[in-house]
Amino acid sequence: KQEVTQIPAALSVPEGENLVLNCSFTDSAIYNLQWFRQDPGKGLTSLLLIQSSQREQTSGRLNASLDKSSGRSTLYIAASQPGDSATYLCAVVSTGRRALTFGSGTRLQVQP
């Protein structure tokens, strides 16, 4: 059974810092990995999708990497802003399944 773990569970940084969020998964047989943002009481916003054959994806200040063989992904946020404060979720689609398996999230607070 696929399990997804995210560390740290919570992170507080001053504005302007670069930061890294970590995600690990137990079964490397995946179709893709996705990073989402969730604001309190709201739905999900997809940030980056990495196919199993890819190593990384970039969007603006966000860069996500994938090392499928070791079961790890990182989300790098450059020059963090207070508006980046949210919970960040990592999720994978495992081979043979179509639904996502989510990690428990990292709650990010960027202090102005």
Next chain:
Amino acid sequence: GAVVSQHPSRVICKSGTSVKIECRSLDFQATTMFWYRQFPKKSLMLMATSNEGSKATYEQGVEKDKFLINHASLTLSTLTVTSAHPEDSSFYICSLPDTPRTDTQYFGPGTRLTVL
């Protein structure tokens, strides 16, 4: 891209009542839809896979008689929480896979259920 709507966005009900949540695809036909729930400060957990024209597939530990899923058409799936209790209070989100290879999934905005 696809747009997914959910209705209602928020519902408060008394214990023992049943609540129906609709998930609607506005852009394309979906033979499969997923239902997830999220308890406060927890991550999303898959509850069931809704299949158009056939029975839903439930994840282990999810009571199929309590969470009734009906995928009546290619654009609509409903989740009915029967005889709701306070422990059913949660955030329910549906999603639609974009292609058979699930390159992308489109999520609804979610429904906040509070059972008093």
